[in-house]
Amino acid sequence: MFTIKKIALLVGVAVLGLCAYQLPISLGNDPVYKDIDPTVKPGDDFFAYANGGWIKRNPIPAAYSSWGIGNVVGEEIRDRLKKINEDAMNANAPVGSNTQKIGDFYYSGLDTLALEREGVNPLQAQLTLIDQARTAADIVHVAAYLSTYGTRSFISAGVGQDAKNSSKMIVQLRQGGLSLPNRDYYFKTDARTSKIRNDFQTNHLPTMLKLSGWDGQKAAKGAESVYKIEKFLADSNRRLEDMRDPYRNYNKMTVAKLNELTPGINWSTVFKDMELKAVDSVIVGQPEYYRAVNTALKTFTIDDWKAYMRWKLISSNAAYLNKALDEENFRFTGTVLAGRKEQLPRWKRVLDTENGIMGELLGQLFVKEYFPLAAKKRYADMVEAMRIAYREHIEKLDWMSAATKQKALTKLNAIQPKVGYPDKWKDFSTLQTDRKSYAGNVLRARHWAYLINANKLGKPVDHTEWGMTPQTYNASYSPSNNEITLPAAQFIIPGVKDADVDDAVVYGYAAASTIGHEITHGFDDQGRQFDAKGNLKAWWTPQDSAKFTARAQMLVNQFNNCVVLDSLHVNGKATLGENIADLGGIAIGITAFKKTAQYKEGKTINGLTPMQRYFLGYALGWLGHARNESLANQILTDVHSPGFLRVNVPFSDTPEFYEAFKIKKGDKMWVDADKRVKIW
Structure with missing residues (x-):
């Protein structure tokens, strides 16, 4: 925390x-x-x-x-990181080296011709998995599996320290399921929030689903499904201030008790799908949310859930796909929600993505040159x-x-x-990047980072690990x-x-x-x-x-x-x-x-x-x-x-x-x- x-x-x-x-x-x-x-x-x-x-x-x-001041410094540092990336991209470095990983990731993000050729193809296997779902159990399996590749849906889980036994790493479940910033956006009736909610419901959702490959009628119907599921889940999300009570948000239970809380979900299977091994107990931050998930799986149709999962997959990866999806994603998240008038230049966006995924790798090169x-x-x-x-x-x-x-x-x-900066750097030796697919690089990197976290379960806490990079303001x-x-x-x-x-x-x-x-x-x-x-x-x-x-x-x-x-x-x-x-x-x-x-x-x-x-x-x-x-x-x-x-x-x-x-x-x-x- x-x-x-x-x-x-x-x-x-x-x-x-x-x-x-x-x-x-x-x-x-x-x-x-x-x-x-x-x-x-x-x-x-x-x-x-x-x-x-x-x-x-x-x-x-x-x-x-x-x-503000962070942005001004950020512009200067992006220029420095740009040089590191350009040098790496042109270095013809050995496969598996840090320089190769940085250079190929950066190259793939700048290759807009490849992005247009690919369309949503980098997600095709995952889209097929969603389309093949027939039961609520299938939907849960899809959600669990996709979460290991960075798609957040109605299951939000990770491995973290037990708040009452800080030496132990334990599986933690938190509320989630939403696409708007938090629950208030689904219920507040002021003009500003209502305008955002209306755009999301009637414009952004159907547009994104159509760009994912659905025809207009199916996209419109799918948008209705997505919104009604999210609004249902939002009603059981806690308010911002209620998330600050560490005792109320600490509910430790066995997996058997968790199954009793949500009888429609087999959590042993879920944790297997999430590559979490030997889970005996969990901390559930907000039990009422998972009771609502259990109800929602029985309330909404499989077609509703397929639309929801398709939306969550597409929206989680839109910034790494073709121009149409990227621009619509920015229109809503950047302009409607945040008031931005235009996107950053592509090289800056790629750098920011890279920094989020392998920032400590960049940090190693950065401090060597800039920090005595x-x-x-x-x-x-x-x-x-x-x-x-x-x-x-x-x-x-x-x-x-x-x-x-x-x-x-x-x-x-x-x-x-x-x-x-850290005295001991993260090991990036198993992370793989290439020049073929930007979205493919992001998906692999997310899965790599997820497994790093998942593998902490049952192991001693590493107090040398940093949660930030040296180049973070x-x-x-x-x-x-x-x-x-x-x-x-x-x-x-x-x-x-x-x-x-x-x-x-x-x-x-x-x-x-x-x-x-x-x-x-x-x-x-x-x-x-x-x-x-x-x-x-x-x-x-x-x-x-x-x-x-x-x-x-x-x-x-x-x-x-x-x-x-x-x-x-x-x-x-x-x-x-x-x-x-x-x-x-x-x-x-x-x-x-x-x-x-x-x-x-x-x-x-x-x-x-x-x-x-x-x-x-x-x-x-x-x-x-x-x-x-x-x-x-x-x-x-x-x-x-x-x-x-x-x-x-x-x-x-x-x-x-x-x-x-x-x-x-x-x-x-x-x-x-x-x-x-x-x-x-």
């Missing part, structure tokens, strides 16, 4: 390091001063003050639903500086008992950081491993040399927004329920737990009151974990920054004090803006609040912010002292 700080983007690596700040920093080379919008008062809208200049100069490109070994130590040192600061915060808490404090400190001390905390993952790419500031970034900006941008944020996830509303060994276990006293919940509820209320679009409010409960991590990261980062020479000397840079630069550095981490379609989708589906609120709301709770920018009562960001939230 990963708690992700930011929406993942393909980006690259640089060394930011804990360099000593240098004076003077020129205005044009100052990573925060140049983005300020002086027409905005810091106390009215700090996000707009800090980032407004950049936003005015940088409209969202047509191919994107949002545009010394950087790992620099970031490790910053992690320890933040750990020391967090320790001080826990020790000084006035609401937590000594008994719980001691266990919190034990957990904090046990957090393992993964910094920069993101970071994470894993409750079951009690570890933070900090890819090297997360710390780059585009257009500025590392040595030119002063400590104040570094501590806001890197220490608070990333490192402190991820450490705090271990103590947010969800992470705090796992102990130092990564097990779901009650280690708080009831009184301390109640006090934490009361403080957290204040944060829920703050975000519930935030209006983003029209009548769309932030879901304070669903976003609580990220909001706690933001607030904690800022507070801990301030404590760590106050120990630096720059803060103690207090000299200004370009008229900005060290603490002002700290807050500007934090805001830089959320530099960007998004289309309305993307914001609406985020509010309904994402546990992250929009970036401008992730700056303004926690800053309004931070006393040092008021002091740094002389915020006064009457300023729009002012919050009375007794209403400010303080947790960590």
